[in-house]
Amino acid sequence: MSNAPKPAAAATTEGTLANIVSHAKEYGFVFQSSEIYDGLAAVYDYGPNGVELKNNLKQLWWKAMTQLHQNVVGIDAAIFMHPLTWKASGHVDGFSDPMIDNLDSKKRYRADVLLEDRAAEHEKNGELARAETLLAEMGRLLTSEDLAGVKQLIIDEKIVCPVSKTGNWTDVRQFNLMFSTQVGAVAEDSSQIYLRPETAQGIFVNFLNVQKSARQKVPFGIAQIGKAFRNEIVARQFIFRMREFEQMELQFFVRPGTEGEWYEHWKTMRRRWHEALGLPAAKLRFHDHDKLAHYAKAAVDIEYEFPFGFKEIEGIHSRGDFDLTQHQTLSKKKQQYFDADIDPATGKAYGNYVPFVVETSVGADRLFLATLCQAYQEETITEGEGEQQQTKTRTLLRLHPAVAPIKAAIFPLVKKDGMPEKATEIFNSLRHDFRVIMEERDAIGKRYTRQDLIGTPFCIVVDGQTLEDDTVTVRHRDSREQTRMPIAELRAYIGEAVSFSRIFEKLEG
């Protein structure tokens, strides 16, 4: 330990988004999709280290849900769903609006709303017939998807922008939230279906299948991790807003009347989970929705302070019985649960009802980005003494060991005297339990640095002493300090540090 670096007075700074994007690419975390073709806007690929980190985050969420709760079970529903699903959920009608922009004020409006407002004016002026004609014409044009006709109608009606007072409009464009495709091998027989814009509906339509097959009683939850697809109007901020993204959703089914307390419960639990993972409390906040979505009775976001400001990483919604009732109506299949528990108020069973739902939905990619932003640090360190003293910058990822892509790197101090062989032996003894790597190339300092850059928490070094007494040094990423320990203790030592248990313990506060 005598040659270990002196503990450094370290000043750390966080990275800008540009630093982080660059780091993510350089070290194999995130690449732009189809980069060699100039990329595809708002689509990204995860590289070798990125996929490990993301998988670890997903595993951690999955186990925190299904392993820790006997009344939460998982599902993996298909991305393709019956088209009526999206009618029921409100996505078809609610998110295919004709949009128009005013070129002077740069304001964007829904074309149909502009026309409806004008019709209302006509009506107010006593021109009832004119109002009706206008609405009928608009309806005809929208149904036939004649967007140019809609624009012409706006011009004919001399509708001007309330802000700029001009009629300098762009063309009317359809905002399509959902991506559509065809199912059916033969073109003429194929029908249009959508890539799901959220994973929740796969859970709702399976509500009874799961409840029965998993022998669950309300309250219980269904967890799912899966891809979802949305045509974003403006996709920005790296992987924060992607067209293809991954959601980690829990839909928790409760007895009507108890949704309030469950909403509070999950609000608390989910925030605690993010903190246990290493997102500091000061950089997390709740943000209540003022305007609620069509399905929600209460909604709150958990926001993290990214380099570009506080942004949502998870949403918690009290969805009531909206979704199940909608599916019950459209599918004509009862979506009821028979509750045999006795209601103390009446002395009878609660009986049949459509359960209420409390949803927690985390963006896996947003969580990944938050984790990366939080972990990325540039540290100014001072080394040596007196005239030898020098200041340099160390860039590292302070990832929680449980989510780090590589748990430990094993280095022979030098490539001779049987050290590489000893290192290989250690590597082989650990690789069944942990993702570890062995590196014998380059100077030891360079190898340490490479591991700092990808967030590897431990570097195990085989040196001369190892050959005599089977002990190694374990160098810690965050402090750069070293501990000497017997090879035989490595497995338990690393296992303790990277265990999900350390995180789960903090959830039970």
Place this chain on the structure above:
RNA sequence: GCGGGAGUAGCUCAGCUGGUAGAGCGGCAGCCUUCCAAGCUGCAGGUCGCGGGUUCGAACCUCGUCUCCCGCUCCA
């Protein structure tokens, strides 16, 4: 969508008034190395984002276009 900035080797960047493309780091091979991006030798690596135009000649001027970043706007 609007405004601003950027795009040259794997990365970070230099490249003057238009005249055959550069550095550091990294990579590869070898030597040497007992603890924090060490040293020596050698090698490889570029359609200067892409496409037009001007010019004897374009990384540089010009027009267009794509992508990314920042700010605004928008967004369940």
